Amino acid sequence: AQSVTQLDSQVPVFEEAPVELRCNYSSSVSVYLFWYVQYPNQGLQLLLKYLSGSTLVESINGFEAEFNKSQTSFHLRKPSVHISDTAEYFCAVYGGSQGNLIFGKGTKLSVKP
Amino acid sequence: NAGVTQTPKFQVLKTGQSMTLQCAQDMNHNSMYWYRQDPGMGLRLIYYSASEGTTDKGEVPNGYNVSRLNKREFSLRLESAAPSQTSVYFCASSEGPAGAQDTQYFGPGTRLTVL
Numbered sequence: 060a061q062s063v064t065q066l067d068s069q070v071p072v073f074e075e076a077p078v079e080l081r082c083n084y085s086s087s088v089s090v091y092l093f094w095y096v097q098y099p100n101q102g103l104q105l106l107l108k109y110l111s112g113s114t115l116v117e118s119i120n121g122f123e124a125e126f127n128k129s130q131t132s133f134h135l136r137k138p139s140v141h142i143s144d145t146a147e148y149f150c151a152v153y154g155g156s157q158g159n160l161i162f163g164k165g166t167k168l169s170v171k172p
Numbered sequence: 173n174a175g176v177t178q179t180p181k182f183q184v185l186k187t188g189q190s191m192t193l194q195c196a197q198d199m200n201h202n203s204m205y206w207y208r209q210d211p212g213m214g215l216r217l218i219y220y221s222a223s224e225g226t227t228d229k230g231e232v233p234n235g236y237n238v239s240r241l242n243k244r245e246f247s248l249r250l251e252s253a254a255p256s257q258t259s260v261y262f263c264a265s266s267e268g269p270a271g272a273q274d275t276q277y278f279g280p281g282t283r284l285t286v287l
Contacts, residue, residue: 063214068212093275095278101280101281102176102262102278102279102280102281103215103262103264103278104278105275105276105277108275149214149215154217159205159217159220159230160215160217160276162214162215162216163214164212164213164214165212165214
């Protein structure tokens with residue numbers, strides 16, 4: 060069965076500092092991985108996804124994630140964060156036959172001035 | 173193009189009351205989903221619908237029923253609400269059939285409290 064582990068429940072950082080949000084997965088089927096972001100009092104929005112091809116995927120707002128098959132990881136990184144990046148980030152793996160996503164428990168990123 | 177809409181945004185129920193959460197999408201998507209979000213638990217799938225007229229159980233279906241009214245609308249019903257159903261409920265939709273690795277688009281959520 061598929062599962063996702065987000066290793067940090069909260070990550071506080073200062074503005075303009077780099078950040079890494081860690082995600083490990085287990086999957087017995089082909090691996091398709093997603094990062095979603097949830098801003099306060101909003102629904103989830105897709106940040107980026109890995110389906111195939113290049114193992115490094117990027118979002119339009121400067122985040123990137125690298126699919127590492129040997130380490131079963133899909134960590135999310137940003138070299139310099141902004142106050143506006145404060146949100147909860149969810150890593151997810153495609154669940155298979157149901158078409159649903161299996162979500163991690165989320166990491167709350169708090170960017171301080 | 174509103175995407176995925178949900179009503180109501182907030183609801184307070186007493187134990188034993190019933191209610192229906194409404195969801196609609198205007199993207200002509202085939203698949204629709206209901207998730208619940210609880211603190212420290214991430215999102216868990218309640219029910220999904222791969223196409224109009226079909227519904228299937230997800231990870232936590234007990235205490236819920238769903239109806240795929242047409243291609244646009246997918247409702248979630250609580251027949252006899254319990255405090256354990258206090259949660260934030262999200263509806264989502266995706267273009268392809270269930271089993272395709274499509275992006276899922278989420279609604280803004282319904283915050284439900286059961287006293």
